[in-house]
Amino acid sequence: MIRVVLPAHLRSLARIGGEVHLDITGPVTQRSVLDALEARYPMLCGTIRGHDGGPRRAFIRFFACERDLSHDPPDDPLPQPVAAGTEPYLIIGAMAGG
Amino acid sequence: MSGVRVLAGTRKGAFILTSDGTRKRWEVSGPHFAGWEIYHVKGSPADQDRLYASQSSGWSGQVIQRSDDGGESWAPVGNQFAYQGTPGTHQWYDGTPHPWEFERVWHLEPSLDDPDTVYAGVEDAGLFRSADGGSSWQELPALRGHGTGPSWQPGAGGMCLHTILLDPTRRGRMFAAISAAGAFRSDDEGQTWRPVNQGLQSEGIPDPDAETGHCVHRLAMHPSRPDVLFMQKHWDVMRSDNGGESWREISGNLPSDFGFPIDVHAHEPDTVYVVPITSDAEHFPPEGKLRVYRSRTGGDDWEPLTRGLPQENCYVNVLRDAMATDSLDSCGVYFGTTGGQVYASPDSGDTWEPIVRDLPAVLSVEVQTLP
Numbered sequence: 001m002i003r004v005v006l007p008a009h010l011r012s013l014a015r016i017g018g019e020v021h022l023d024i025t026g027p028v029t030q031r032s033v034l035d036a037l038e039a040r041y042p043m044l045c046g047t048i049r050g051h052d053g054g055p056r057r058a059f060i061r062f063f064a065c066e067r068d069l070s071h072d073p074p075d076d077p078l079p080q081p082v083a084a085g086t087e088p089y090l091i092i093g094a095m096a097g098g
Numbered sequence: 099m100s101g102v103r104v105l106a107g108t109r110k111g112a113f114i115l116t117s118d119g120t121r122k123r124w125e126v127s128g129p130h131f132a133g134w135e136i137y138h139v140k141g142s143p144a145d146q147d148r149l150y151a152s153q154s155s156g157w158s159g160q161v162i163q164r165s166d167d168g169g170e171s172w173a174p175v176g177n178q179f180a181y182q183g184t185p186g187t188h189q190w191y192d193g194t195p196h197p198w199e200f201e202r203v204w205h206l207e208p209s210l211d212d213p214d215t216v217y218a219g220v221e222d223a224g225l226f227r228s229a230d231g232g233s234s235w236q237e238l239p240a241l242r243g244h245g246t247g248p249s250w251q252p253g254a255g256g257m258c259l260h261t262i263l264l265d266p267t268r269r270g271r272m273f274a275a276i277s278a279a280g281a282f283r284s285d286d287e288g289q290t291w292r293p294v295n296q297g298l299q300s301e302g303i304p305d306p307d308a309e310t311g312h313c314v315h316r317l318a319m320h321p322s323r324p325d326v327l328f329m330q331k332h333w334d335v336m337r338s339d340n341g342g343e344s345w346r347e348i349s350g351n352l353p354s355d356f357g358f359p360i361d362v363h364a365h366e367p368d369t370v371y372v373v374p375i376t377s378d379a380e381h382f383p384p385e386g387k388l389r390v391y392r393s394r395t396g397g398d399d400w401e402p403l404t405r406g407l408p409q410e411n412c413y414v415n416v417l418r419d420a421m422a423t424d425s426l427d428s429c430g431v432y433f434g435t436t437g438g439q440v441y442a443s444p445d446s447g448d449t450w451e452p453i454v455r456d457l458p459a460v461l462s463v464e465v466q467t468l469p
Contacts, residue, residue: 008133009134009158010158043161043174045178046159047158047159048158051178051180057157093157
């Protein structure tokens with residue numbers, strides 16, 4: 001089970017109360033997590049990355065295990081604690097705007 | 099009993115303001131989509147319960163919301179706006195080619211007779227259409243592709259398609275306006291387009307006959323007389339009596355002919371409303387007095403409407419999509435300000451009262467007249 005934490009405005013859009021728990025078959029990567037997330041919550045398509053798996057939106061960041069994974073290749077394996085469900089995969093709205 | 103539903107889009111959410119036909123007491127619902135920019139909310143003329151909302155943010159881009167129960171509940175629908183074919187380029191502020199990039203939906207215009215059909219005017223300027231209630235969107239590419247597109251440049255607010263007018267009497271005729279490209283007309287449901295800007299004079303454009311490049315802020319039409327169009331341009335208030343083939347200035351005695359919104363009385367096709375703004379550099383009312391100006395003669399002669407509006411120390415703006423009229427017997431006029439007020443007049447503009455005073459900056463105001 002993969003734990004995913006979304007920023008408040010996307011939780012509101014998808015009507016999610018807390019963490020999202022996803023079951024991933026195959027390699028646990030940023031791409032496979034986001035694919036599974038968008039499959040369960042189609043309204044999130046285009047709000048985190050481009051449609052059809054396009055690039056990350058400029059003011060969205062990806063953190064896990066105290067690391068910024070935003071610039072990592074999307075098919076790289078996520079850290080083992082994320083794959084094991086002991087640490088969440090954090091989708092962050094950058095501090096910008098007003 | 100008849101009533102009205104005012105749909106206000108703001109910088110931080112949407113608000114729905116409802117009243118009976120007296121338009122004296124209001125219920126306020128919202129914020130819907132709290133924290134998101136709501137550029138526009140509009141109801142279908144064919145189904146009063148079908149609403150569409152453009153929701154966006156710098157973080158997460160564009161979302162389109164749809165309501166099938168008059169705004170009681172909402173559901174996100176399709177948000178993929180892909181330009182058809184190779185998008186190509188328009189001009190950037192410095193005159194260099196810049197690729198067409200989707201930024202947001204500025205305006206949603208539901209079909210006059212089909213609740214599932216809706217048009218979207220977007221930045222960078224393009225026109226999209228959905229025939230399935232907003233689930234999917236297809237570009238009408240001939241607008242960008244008719245020939246002048248590569249020369250279009252953005253206005254200060256971005257290169258937005260902000261106005262879509264549908265002719266209720268001539269099927270297939272529609273108008274679109276783009277800042278800062280101008281006005282365009284299609285006579286075949288958007289399959290082909292041509293600029294309709296003859297007669298517009300814009301400082302900064304050396305060619306007095308320039309086909310495009312004009313910073314049109316807003317167009318308005320009365321449904322009973324769709325060949326007559328009114329335009330608030332960057333500077334100048336304009337009128338066309340021939341479906342945009344030619345334009346003449348009707349600024350007359352306005353204290354400033356700069357402004358953003360323009361609208362027409364529901365029952366008097368020659369009664370027109372504008373909100374003069376001091377200048378392109380000073381986006382607030384002249385002398386700090388918030389005045390709607392009304393012409394009952396189709397332009398040239400304008401009277402200030404001030405009763406109930408602040409007449410000192412007022413420095414708000416009224417944006418291009420933030421004025422609307424209802425169609426009750428005594429026509430109601432509504433507008434919202436960047437200071438968060440939404441004003442209503444139940445008597446064609448003679449008197450005004452604020453419905454709400456402290457919303458986030460108001461981006462758009464629409465009104466539905468309910469049976």
